[in-house]
Amino acid sequence: MPSASTNAERYGIVESMIRRLTPAIHHLQIQTAKVARPDGALLTHFSLVPGPGKNIIRYGNAFIAVNRERQKQADRDGKPFETITMTTLYAHRNIFEKIFTEAYDLAQQGTEGKTIIYTSKGTLWEPFGQPKRKRPFDSVVLEHGVADKILEDVKSFLDARTWYLDRGIPYRRGYLLYGPPGTGKTSFIQALAGELDFNIGMLNLSERGLTDDRLNYLLSNIPPRTIVLLEDADAAFTNRTQSDEDGFRGVTVTFSGLLNALDGVASAEERVIFLTTNHVERLDPALVRPGRVDMTVRLGEATEWQIGQLWDRFYAEVDIDGLGKLKFMQRVKELGLVGRASTAALQGLFLYNKGDIDGAITMAEGLLPKEGSDNH
Ligand SMILES: Nc1ncnc2c1ncn2[C@@H]1O[C@H](COP(=O)(O)OP(=O)(O)O)[C@@H](O)[C@H]1O
Numbered sequence: 001m002p003s004a005s006t007n008a009e010r011y012g013i014v015e016s017m018i019r020r021l022t023p024a025i026h027h028l029q030i031q032t033a034k035v036a037r038p039d040g041a042l043l044t045h046f047s048l049v050p051g052p053g054k055n056i057i058r059y060g061n062a063f064i065a066v067n068r069e070r071q072k073q074a075d076r077d078g079k080p081f082e083t084i085t086m087t088t089l090y091a092h093r094n095i096f097e098k099i100f101t102e103a104y105d106l107a108q109q110g111t112e113g114k115t116i117i118y119t120s121k122g123t124l125w126e127p128f129g130q131p132k133r134k135r136p137f138d139s140v141v142l143e144h145g146v147a148d149k150i151l152e153d154v155k156s157f158l159d160a161r162t163w164y165l166d167r168g169i170p171y172r173r174g175y176l177l178y179g180p181p182g183t184g185k186t187s188f189i190q191a192l193a194g195e196l197d198f199n200i201g202m203l204n205l206s207e208r209g210l211t212d213d214r215l216n217y218l219l220s221n222i223p224p225r226t227i228v229l230l231e232d233a234d235a236a237f238t239n240r241t242q243s244d245e246d247g248f249r250g251v252t253v254t255f256s257g258l259l260n261a262l263d264g265v266a267s268a269e270e271r272v273i274f275l276t277t278n279h280v281e282r283l284d285p286a287l288v289r290p291g292r293v294d295m296t297v298r299l300g301e302a303t304e305w306q307i308g309q310l311w312d313r314f315y316a317e318v319d320i321d322g323l324g325k326l327k328f329m330q331r332v333k334e335l336g337l338v339g340r341a342s343t344a345a346l347q348g349l350f351l352y353n354k355g356d357i358d359g360a361i362t363m364a365e366g367l368l369p370k371e372g373s374d375n376h
């Protein structure tokens with residue numbers, strides 16, 4: 001008798017499968033999923049799923065014995081790993097493929113057009129909240145041509161798998177985005193992931209408790225189709241050793257720990273890593289080696305072109321004759337804002353003055369960087 005078992009539960013496939021099978025199930029168990037929304041509201045979903053142990057279910061014409069077994073081993077949350085074994089008659093063996101396809105499609109539907117954000121939990125990557133709507137690629141305005149240059153580079157890397165493998169070169173590519181806060185580093189990587197239909201694994205290198213070992217493990221076990229985003233890369237460079245004096249609480253990744261993790265065991269799967277920093281001057285040149293960081297891009301304060309593009313994104317519909325844009329650009333130049341205001345500040349101004357051209361022009365003055373409040 002053919003049987004299928006898997007522990008791919010983490011990726012939602014098995015979960016969807018169990019839901020699909022529910023109507024004919026014997027031992028039912030109520031599964032509660034609490035979802036915290038960004039606004040703080042807590043949503044609770046209930047669903048009936050087969051409980052642990054043996055169940056007989058019906059799928060189409062076929063009866064399937066489902067055995068749901070908990071392992072002694074548990075993940076960091078204390079949730080036990082499970083093995084699900086399905087057994088049916090030889091004559092009905094073809095239904096497994098159907099079940100898996102259907103379950104896969106169901107799991108897909110939940111994430112279509114979405115980006116899954118993974119964060120680390122111990123040594124595991126775990127989805128953080130519900131999948132987010134993809135951020136449109138052109139909603140992040142970088143200096144003319146820069147976004148496309150990065151996109152093209154990642155795409156040609158992803159197309160070159162056999163080229164790398166044939167030559168025995170680890171199939172990975174690293175990028176470094178640096179520049180002042182609020183210039184779109186994080187948002188661009190989110191938009192890029194959306195454009196490539198990739199998910200994101202986020203790690204903050206300044207996070208306390210992130211040890212060299214954990215980082216190494218996480219970077220060698222990346223979920224499928226996931227861009228890794230290592231924020232605050234400079235944190236590793238202020239920290240040459242994991243000193244004991246600090247005690248465990250203070251431990252963050254060290255410089256050599258980061259390099260080791262970047263150079264770690266190669267897998268056949270692609271690995272795309274983006275590092276970001278507000279303090280490029282703190283980075284060690286040893287980071288910029290092929291396979292560690294292959295491409296370095298500075299994102300800066302808004303150029304004239306970026307300001308114009310952002311204006312269009314917010315006001316194109318109300319500023320039909322383009323007069324508002326002319327006036328705004330003139331005002332921006334009078335104030336000497338080109339190359340001085342961050343794109344985040346511009347977005348803030350435009351959001352505040354949504355649909356209000358005159359308001360945006362009047363308040364442009366507020367974009368002047370405040371004395372002494374320079375990049376922390
Ligand atoms: N170049 C940009 N184009 C569009 N929006 C931007 C840009 N830069 C910043 N923003 C907006 O400002 C906010 C902060 O941007 P973020 O990506 O976190 O900046 P960084 O990571 O460089 O500090 C986000 O809401 C983002 O949408």
Ligand SMILES: [Mg+2]
Pocket residue numbers: 185186187231276
């Ligand atoms: Mg950021």
